[in-house]
Amino acid sequence: xxxxxxxxxxxxxxxxxxxxxxxxxxxxxxxxxxxxxxxxxxxxxxxxxxxxxxxxxxxxxxxxxxxxxxxxxxxxxxxxxxxxxxxxxxxxxxxxxxxxxxxxxxxxxxxxxxxxxxxxxxxxxxxxxxxxxxxxxxxxxxxxxxxxxxxxxxxxxxxxxxxxxxxxxxxxxxxxxxxxxxxxxxxxxxxx
Numbered sequence: 001x002x003x004x005x006x007x008x009x010x011x012x013x014x015x016x017x018x019x020x021x022x023x024x025x026x027x028x029x030x031x032x033x034x035x036x037x038x039x040x041x042x043x044x045x046x047x048x049x050x051x052x053x054x055x056x057x058x059x060x061x062x063x064x065x066x067x068x069x070x071x072x073x074x075x076x077x078x079x080x081x082x083x084x085x086x087x088x089x090x091x092x093x094x095x096x097x098x099x100x101x102x103x104x105x106x107x108x109x110x111x112x113x114x115x116x117x118x119x120x121x122x123x124x125x126x127x128x129x130x131x132x133x134x135x136x137x138x139x140x141x142x143x144x145x146x147x148x149x150x151x152x153x154x155x156x157x158x159x160x161x162x163x164x165x166x167x168x169x170x171x172x173x174x175x176x177x178x179x180x181x182x183x184x185x186x187x188x189x190x191x192x
Contacts, residue, residue: 016068020068023066024066024067024068027062027063027064027066027067028067028116028119030063030077031063031067031072031077031116031117032075032076032077032078032117033118033119033183034117034118034166034183035183035185038075038078038080039075039076039117039161039164039166040164040166041075041080041164042080042163043073043074043075043080043081043161043163043164044080044081044082045081045082045098046081046082046083046097049097049136049138049139049140053083053138054138054139056077056079056081056083056138057085057095057097059077060072060074060077060084060085060095061085061093061095063077064085064086064087064116065093069087069116070086070150070154071084071085071086071087071154071155071158072084072085072086072116072158073158073161073162074162075161075162075164076116076117076161082098082099083095083097083162084096084099084158084159084161084162086151086154086155086158087151087154088145088147094145095138096133096135096137096143096155096158097135097136097137097138097140098135098136099133099134099135099155099159099162100134100135101131101132101133101134101155101156101159102132102133102134104128104130104132105128105131105148107128107129107130108126108127108128108129109126109127109129110124110125110126111124111125111127111153112124112125113125113153113157113167114167115157115166115167117161117166118166118167118168118179118182118183119183120183121168121179121182121183123167123168123170123171123172123175123178123179124171124172124175125167125170125171126170127152127153127157128152128156129148129149129152130146130147130148130152131146131147131148131152131155131156132144132145132146132147133145133147133155167179168180
């Protein structure tokens with residue numbers, strides 16, 4: 001990944017051309033946003049590897065790309081299944097089904113994270129720098145990945161989504177209050 005990223009969001013959004021900005025807005029419009037209750041649901045294990053699952057993963061990869069993200073969980077598109085996609089490196093985007101973080105390193109790092117479902121919010125979150133991810137690809141093939149740095153952070157973010165956990169649940173009280181002030185729905189007052 002050549003561009004700076006935090007959590008799920010690339011940080012160079014102001015430099016998008018008009019077409020990229022439009023694609024990003026259209027992609028974001030297809031995602032679930034806080035406080036949508038599906039974001040708090042625990043995703044179910046996938047039991048069948050079907051062409052529909054492969055199509056879901058491809059759709060999620062395209063939405064993530066168009067939204068200028070680095071990760072996207074299925075519940076962010078309204079599907080409550082244990083599936084996510086993430087940008088492993090500059091060339092590789094992977095779909096992971098039934099992910100399990102089987103090992104975590106001891107070293108922790110705090111960094112700012114954003115989320116495609118919480119636009120305008122970045123909060124500090126402590127994450128493990130290294131981990132082992134196990135699961136399956138969208139065709140059912142076994143995956144075992146040793147990840148560190150940003151890919152490890154993104155995987156932890158996506159697994160949190162599948163467990164119904166949001167970045168506001170993992171940050172400081174002060175950062176949570178500031179984030180909620182940004183994303184809470186505000187009443188619309190009509191002039192009489």
